[in-house]
Amino acid sequence: MNDELKEKVNKRYSEIAEQSSSCCSNSSCCSPSPAQQAKQVGYTREDLKNVPDSAIMGLGCGNPTGLEDFIQGETVLDLGSGAGLDVFLAANKVGPDGKAIGVDMSESMVKRAKRGAKEGGFENVEFKVGEIEDLPIENSSIDAVISNCVINLSPDKLKVFQEISRVLKPDGRALISDLVSEEELPEDLKQDAQAWSECLGGVLQKEEYLDTIRSAGFDKIEIVDQSVFSDPQIDERLTGEITSLKVRVIM
Numbered sequence: 001m002n003d004e005l006k007e008k009v010n011k012r013y014s015e016i017a018e019q020s021s022s023c024c025s026n027s028s029c030c031s032p033s034p035a036q037q038a039k040q041v042g043y044t045r046e047d048l049k050n051v052p053d054s055a056i057m058g059l060g061c062g063n064p065t066g067l068e069d070f071i072q073g074e075t076v077l078d079l080g081s082g083a084g085l086d087v088f089l090a091a092n093k094v095g096p097d098g099k100a101i102g103v104d105m106s107e108s109m110v111k112r113a114k115r116g117a118k119e120g121g122f123e124n125v126e127f128k129v130g131e132i133e134d135l136p137i138e139n140s141s142i143d144a145v146i147s148n149c150v151i152n153l154s155p156d157k158l159k160v161f162q163e164i165s166r167v168l169k170p171d172g173r174a175l176i177s178d179l180v181s182e183e184e185l186p187e188d189l190k191q192d193a194q195a196w197s198e199c200l201g202g203v204l205q206k207e208e209y210l211d212t213i214r215s216a217g218f219d220k221i222e223i224v225d226q227s228v229f230s231d232p233q234i235d236e237r238l239t240g241e242i243t244s245l246k247v248r249v250i251m
């Protein structure tokens with residue numbers, strides 16, 4: 001099942017990357033626009049002015065770069081970086097002496113992000129193809145990890161948080177926006193590869209999600225914000241609410 005899930009997720013986001021915007025075959029997904037969708041989940045007009053247009057795809061469930069200020073000269077890693085929106089925002093904050101790195105399993109997304117970096121003149125960014133359960137990053141080399149609605153896509157979330165622990169420097173932190181459920185998902189939804197690729201089938205209950213972070217060795221976990229996640233196309237099999245959760249995790 002894990003290989004099937006990864007293949008489905010990779011296929012979906014590769015197809016999105018190869019389109020001119022985030023729109024899919026369903027024309028309704030173009031309304032609201034990608035920029036409007038980004039603002040709805042926490043990005044400001046100023047944020048969007050300072051990144052390449054190709055990076056704004058209306059994906060995600062929050063703005064992890066807005067959870068705290070980064071320090072000039074820091075190295076930031078974005079898990080599931082897509083077209084690079086959060087990488088570019090982090091790069092602006094850490095300055096020319098810092099670096100922002102994006103890792104994504106989709107080669108098409110990485111290519112799109114690299115094109116955006118070139119067009120935007122970003123010299124302090126790097127994009128790599130890789131899986132978040134096996135990051136192509138050296139031990140203890142990252143000041144801050146960020147992730148936006150991506151860890152729920154992984155079939156092995158504990159391994160993801162263990163990888164975050166491995167790459168963070170002592171006293172490093174992770175800033176994560178993700179989706180969690182208030183109730184147990186129906187079993188057929190958990191087994192639905194399409195639902196996984198749409199950021200739903202792999203959603204954990206909130207306490208299970210937080211316990212998974214603790215199991216990876218983190219004991220300093222702060223819920224920065226949480227709100228009900230609303231989507232007009234959300235799966236009718238759901239019986240409980242889905243929550244957009246923003247957490248800060250410190251080594």
